[in-house]
Amino acid sequence: MTLDDLAATIAARKTADPDSSWTAKLLSKGPEKCAEKFGEEAVEAIIEAVKGDRAGLTSEAADVLYHLLVMLAARDVDLADVMAELQSRQGTSGIAEKAAR
Numbered sequence: 001m002t003l004d005d006l007a008a009t010i011a012a013r014k015t016a017d018p019d020s021s022w023t024a025k026l027l028s029k030g031p032e033k034c035a036e037k038f039g040e041e042a043v044e045a046i047i048e049a050v051k052g053d054r055a056g057l058t059s060e061a062a063d064v065l066y067h068l069l070v071m072l073a074a075r076d077v078d079l080a081d082v083m084a085e086l087q088s089r090q091g092t093s094g095i096a097e098k099a100a101r
């Protein structure tokens with residue numbers, strides 16, 4: 001399973017029945033709700049990271065990635081474009097990038 005596979009599944013759920021798909025149900029509530037849900041999952045991951053619970057963080061990180069992809073889909077942002085953005089940053093140190101601002 002790759003993020004691309006998951007993004008493709010989520011894209012397919014845009015037209016699915018909300019009664020049979022959690023993703024379709026979440027998408028049907030709108031981009032604001034998808035963003036709120038992503039925020040909740042991010043906070044849960046933060047809590048596990050602060051606690052130092054590696055199993056908890058692993059599980060919450062999976063929730064964060066899934067809900068990030070749902071939020072992107074809700075606003076029609078392609079994962080490929082996010083990856084291209086990351087690619088464009090490759091080789092530039094974050095320290096150098098900040099100094100150049």
Ligand SMILES: N=c1c2ncn([C@@H]3O[C@H](COP(=O)(O)OP(=O)(O)OP(=O)(O)O)[C@@H](O)[C@H]3O)c2ncn1[C@@H]1O[C@H](COP(=O)(O)O)[C@@H](O)[C@H]1O
Pocket residue numbers: 006009013020021022023024062063066
């Ligand atoms: N990776 C996930 C995934 N991670 C988390 N979740 C669901 O996200 C929901 C969020 O969990 P919460 O505990 O926050 O939910 P909740 O508290 O009951 O919700 P609220 O009452 O707060 O709204 C749960 O129902 C989880 O089952 C996911 N649902 C789906 N997927 C993937 O998406 C695919 C398609 O799923 P469906 O759209 O349901 O067919 C699945 O095969 C999976 O690969």
